[in-house]
Amino acid sequence: MSQSAAPTGASERTLRNAVIRLAGNSQDGIQSIGGILARLAGRTAQDVMTYMTIPSTISGGPSIFQVHLGSGEVLHPGDESDVLVAFYQHSYDSHISALRQGGICFYDSGEVTEVKHERGIVHIGVPFTAATVEATGGSARDRGKNIFVLGMLCAFFQLDREKIAGILARQFGRKDESVLRNAMLAFDAGYAYPVGDHSQFVFEPGEHLDDKRISSDGNTMLAMGLIAAGVRYGSAYPITPWSSIMEILRTELPRYGGIYVQAEDELAAVSMTIGAAYAGHLAVTGSAGPGLSLKMEALSYASMAEIPLLVINVQRGGPSTGMPTSVEQSDLMQAIYGSHGDCPRIVLAPQDVEDCFYIALEAARLAREYSCPVIILSDQALSSRIEAFSEPDLQKHWIEPQLDLSPRAEDFKPYPLDAITRHAPPGAKMAGKYPHVSGLEHDEHGHPSGNARMHQRMTDKRRDKLVALSKSLPLPEIHGDQEGDLLLISWGSNCGQIKEAVNRLRAEGHRVGAAHLRHLHPMPAGLDRLWAKFKKVAVAELNDVGLYGYGQLATLLRAAYAEPKIHSICKTDGLTFRISELVTRSEKLL
Amino acid sequence: MSAPPTAATEEKLTKKALTADHPTWCPGCGDFAVLAAFYKVLEKLQYPHEKIVCVAGIGCSSRFPYFMNTHGIHFIHGRALPLATGVSLSRPDVHVFVFGGDGDGFSIGGNHLNHAARKNIKMTYVIMDNYVYGLTKKQTSPTSPVGFKSKTDPAGSIDRPINPMKQLLASGATFIARTHAAQVKHMVDTFERAILHDGFSVVECLSECVMFYEGSFDDSTPRKGGVFETIDESQHNVQDDIAAYQLADLPSPGKFGVFYQVQRPTKNALEQQWIEKTQATQNGQSGRDLLRRRLEGMR
Numbered sequence: 001m002s003q004s005a006a007p008t009g010a011s012e013r014t015l016r017n018a019v020i021r022l023a024g025n026s027q028d029g030i031q032s033i034g035g036i037l038a039r040l041a042g043r044t045a046q047d048v049m050t051y052m053t054i055p056s057t058i059s060g061g062p063s064i065f066q067v068h069l070g071s072g073e074v075l076h077p078g079d080e081s082d083v084l085v086a087f088y089q090h091s092y093d094s095h096i097s098a099l100r101q102g103g104i105c106f107y108d109s110g111e112v113t114e115v116k117h118e119r120g121i122v123h124i125g126v127p128f129t130a131a132t133v134e135a136t137g138g139s140a141r142d143r144g145k146n147i148f149v150l151g152m153l154c155a156f157f158q159l160d161r162e163k164i165a166g167i168l169a170r171q172f173g174r175k176d177e178s179v180l181r182n183a184m185l186a187f188d189a190g191y192a193y194p195v196g197d198h199s200q201f202v203f204e205p206g207e208h209l210d211d212k213r214i215s216s217d218g219n220t221m222l223a224m225g226l227i228a229a230g231v232r233y234g235s236a237y238p239i240t241p242w243s244s245i246m247e248i249l250r251t252e253l254p255r256y257g258g259i260y261v262q263a264e265d266e267l268a269a270v271s272m273t274i275g276a277a278y279a280g281h282l283a284v285t286g287s288a289g290p291g292l293s294l295k296m297e298a299l300s301y302a303s304m305a306e307i308p309l310l311v312i313n314v315q316r317g318g319p320s321t322g323m324p325t326s327v328e329q330s331d332l333m334q335a336i337y338g339s340h341g342d343c344p345r346i347v348l349a350p351q352d353v354e355d356c357f358y359i360a361l362e363a364a365r366l367a368r369e370y371s372c373p374v375i376i377l378s379d380q381a382l383s384s385r386i387e388a389f390s391e392p393d394l395q396k397h398w399i400e401p402q403l404d405l406s407p408r409a410e411d412f413k414p415y416p417l418d419a420i421t422r423h424a425p426p427g428a429k430m431a432g433k434y435p436h437v438s439g440l441e442h443d444e445h446g447h448p449s450g451n452a453r454m455h456q457r458m459t460d461k462r463r464d465k466l467v468a469l470s471k472s473l474p475l476p477e478i479h480g481d482q483e484g485d486l487l488l489i490s491w492g493s494n495c496g497q498i499k500e501a502v503n504r505l506r507a508e509g510h511r512v513g514a515a516h517l518r519h520l521h522p523m524p525a526g527l528d529r530l531w532a533k534f535k536k537v538a539v540a541e542l543n544d545v546g547l548y549g550y551g552q553l554a555t556l557l558r559a560a561y562a563e564p565k566i567h568s569i570c571k572t573d574g575l576t577f578r579i580s581e582l583v584t585r586s587e588k589l590l
Numbered sequence: 591m592s593a594p595p596t597a598a599t600e601e602k603l604t605k606k607a608l609t610a611d612h613p614t615w616c617p618g619c620g621d622f623a624v625l626a627a628f629y630k631v632l633e634k635l636q637y638p639h640e641k642i643v644c645v646a647g648i649g650c651s652s653r654f655p656y657f658m659n660t661h662g663i664h665f666i667h668g669r670a671l672p673l674a675t676g677v678s679l680s681r682p683d684v685h686v687f688v689f690g691g692d693g694d695g696f697s698i699g700g701n702h703l704n705h706a707a708r709k710n711i712k713m714t715y716v717i718m719d720n721y722v723y724g725l726t727k728k729q730t731s732p733t734s735p736v737g738f739k740s741k742t743d744p745a746g747s748i749d750r751p752i753n754p755m756k757q758l759l760a761s762g763a764t765f766i767a768r769t770h771a772a773q774v775k776h777m778v779d780t781f782e783r784a785i786l787h788d789g790f791s792v793v794e795c796l797s798e799c800v801m802f803y804e805g806s807f808d809d810s811t812p813r814k815g816g817v818f819e820t821i822d823e824s825q826h827n828v829q830d831d832i833a834a835y836q837l838a839d840l841p842s843p844g845k846f847g848v849f850y851q852v853q854r855p856t857k858n859a860l861e862q863q864w865i866e867k868t869q870a871t872q873n874g875q876s877g878r879d880l881l882r883r884r885l886e887g888m889r
């Protein structure tokens with residue numbers, strides 16, 4: 001917990017930040033109270049970032065949910081926790097080492113029998129289970145002990161009790177009345193439970209005074225962004241951690257007059273989506289790494305036939321089934337190059353949960369403008385992480401879908417050499433010949449062509465439009481020093497972490513900066529200007545250094561700029577970067 | 591039937607209007623006759639020109655869309671059906687026709703056939719079955735008979751071929767028929783019935799590959815001494831799947847005509863019903879307002 005420097009005269013110590021780790025089993029509902037805490041943060045002008053681990057077994061198992069609450073900006077989910085809530089002995093044993101020195105450990109005294117008194121940790125044993133059973137009348141066994149813990153934390157941190165009650169009412173009120181009553185009983189019991197004189201922690205007022213703050217996870221915001229971007233059709237096949245996006249689209253698109261189809265496999269999914277795109281709609285398919293691999297042949301087709309298409313890949317640990325519920329960023333090369341032939345396409349990566357919304361809009365705009373596939377590379381950490389941010393303004397960010405069936409003139413060409421392709425979908429009357437959309441190399445009219453010069457000219461056409469795009473992309477801003485000894489570069493869910501690492505390194509006196517790339521293919525032209533004034537560059541990414549010692553983005557940057565000062569900070573342990581890891585590994589380069 | 595032939599089109603659909611590039615098929619290829627029959631059916635149905643869409647995967651037969659002056663898309667090997675599904679579900683106003691070969695439909699795309707059929711997606715699918723891979727120059731296909739000598743089975747094919755009619759019956763297709771490229775009138779009639787069927791209609795059309803499997807269909811070609819026997823629908827109830835299965839069990843050359851036809855709601859209609867039901871509860875709110883309320887729920 002970072003406390004204000006001089007809480008002079010105050011009997012209460014005020015907090016700016018606190019990291020709370022809830023450790024139990026996945027079926028204990030720790031995700032749900034973690035989610036409530038995150039939502040509360042959004043409603044009390046605080047910032048928040050969560051982190052959770054999901055057991056990959058169906059029956060559940062040990063799992064954590066970590067909530068980093070802060071009055072100012074929260075850039076990372078927290079390395080070590082300030083407060084640990086341990087539901088079982090195994091939770092205690094696995095996570096006590098991640099509790100900081102002098103931290104506070106709440107544990108279920110009915111479950112945890114052995115505690116280690118070390119590092120000044122304050123242990124508070126509370127019989128979560130027994131007290132919950134007592135409070136709720138014992139009928140529901142220990143169900144509700146998560147809510148009991150929520151009440152306890154609410155009292156401990158003096159969180160806004162009214163607002164939590166409101167969130168609970170919304171969450172449980174839809175079920176039958178007794179459910180909400182039991183939840184409130186458990187909550188009140190937790191709130192009133194005497195935990196000694198530690199309950200003197202109160203947050204500084206939150207600094208995010210915008211009254212329209214929402215809290216959500218990355219997958220939900222991608223789905224919302226797609227809807228706002230005018231996407232109404234598509235198809236996919238379920239796979240973790242992509243599935244929740246297709247579940248949302250399947251459920252919600254009919255409200256907007258659209259259809260989302262569960263296909264028999266990813267080959268069909270991408271093909272149906274290209275079908276809807278050919279039919280004149282903006283459509284989306286999505287998957288995780290293994291499914292993206294299955295879509296590759298069709299993605300090359302979409303580059304060749306110049307079909308606007310959205311593809312989401314929520315990356316997870318690979319290869320193969322790999323670590324399906326862990327984070328990794330090892331699909332970058334697959335996204336950019338993983339297909340047969342020269343098949344330029346656009347690849348973007350959102351930098352945080354809020355950006356998931358805006359990147360979907362941007363991807364949609366680029367797909368339309370450049371008439372090619374656009375891949376959004378999200379990752380498991382972003383998919384499930386909750387953050388608070390300003391509600392998107394739909395007055396500005398809303399695209400009404402349009403089907404352009406206007407008649408096409410006599411001289412219409414599907415593949416003009418001097419302009420970007422704009423297809424005439426079925427239903428459009430043609431004054432001249434009807435167009436053929438083709439995966440064979442073709443001439444301007446879509447006629448198959450084996451002409452060597454035509455293949456070169458069409459290859460140029462498909463490439464040059466993305467070269468033009470690269471010139472229009474803004475350079476990322478540099479966080480921290482604008483010149484110095486080390487520039488940290490990253491992509492995807494690492495954005496906050498590299499900034500926080502730079503904050504700490506600068507506090508130690510180093511001259512360092514951080515830059516984050518959202519446009520991965522094409523990259524903004526002239527990226528070398530970013531690092532011209534830095535002695536070294538380190539690319540932090542969650543993938544392996546491979547045979548030649550560099551991660552995937554680092555390899556691309558080195559290839560594009562022949563820049564030997566680019567180094568890699570890589571790892572594949574299934575977890576996001578800890579700030580301490582980034583700091584230590586940066587220091588080695590300084 | 592989804593949309594009746596419209597009288598209001600100013601343009602009459604003639605063979606001339608429907609003709610595009612000259613087909614690149616080998617002289618004598620059965621596929622020419624399929625194309626000719628399709629022109630005839632379209633001339634008869636007079637759909638608005640711009641509402642006709644031809645979809646295909648890869649193969650000699652899958653070149654079909656290039657030879658039609660209609661909206662057309664030539665996709666990848668085996669995936670024509672899912673592509674057509676995307677068109678059909680998102681564009682209820684157009685007529686979707688899919689063409690392809692036995693390799694495209696029964697081998698690499700075999701699973702899609704099962705699912706397009708069970709979901710009863712509104713479209714018509716013509717499989718030009720030549721019992722061989724034509725485009726790639728004579729490899730064994732899933733319909734090649736045992737003993738067929740190909741480049742991949744120089745000593746004769748040893749694998750049991752599939753029975754397309756049985757497979758389609760099992761898949762849940764709602765219109766299943768078999769015709770022959772040497773029988774133009776039968777083709778035209780069969781195609782027309784298939785097109786007028788409201789659902790997933792499949793026609794297997796035996797179409798000889800003169801280049802790589804000459805004589806494959808002589809036993810069903812009267813001028814080559816074979817017998818072309820059609821199904822007598824006064825004896826065969828097309829709604830009876832067991833009877834259809836028995837018909838499909840007849841030894842080569844078997845019978846031709848409609849094996850099976852039933853009415854079942856299409857996925858197109860069921861999805862549309864769901865949309866209407868959902869939208870009925872929304873009191874005409876705009877999409878933007880719906881999404882705004884959804885976001886407000888996250889406050």
Ligand SMILES: Cc1ncc(C[n+]2csc(CCOP(=O)(O)OP(=O)(O)O)c2C)c(N)n1
Pocket residue numbers: 297648649650651652667690691692693694695718720722723724725726731
């Ligand atoms: C993914 C992929 N695999 C293989 C091929 C090569 N290939 C093209 S057509 C074809 C078979 C064609 O046979 P069929 O579908 O029966 O069509 P026909 O040429 O006989 O009309 C094959 C194997 C391909 N184009 N794409």
Ligand code: SF4
Pocket residue numbers: 614615616618619620621650651720724725798799800801802
């Ligand atoms: S190879 Fe066979 S199927 Fe292909 S065009 Fe020639 S005759 Fe027809």
Ligand SMILES: [Mg+2]
Pocket residue numbers: 649691692693718719720721722723724731
């Ligand atoms: Mg064939």
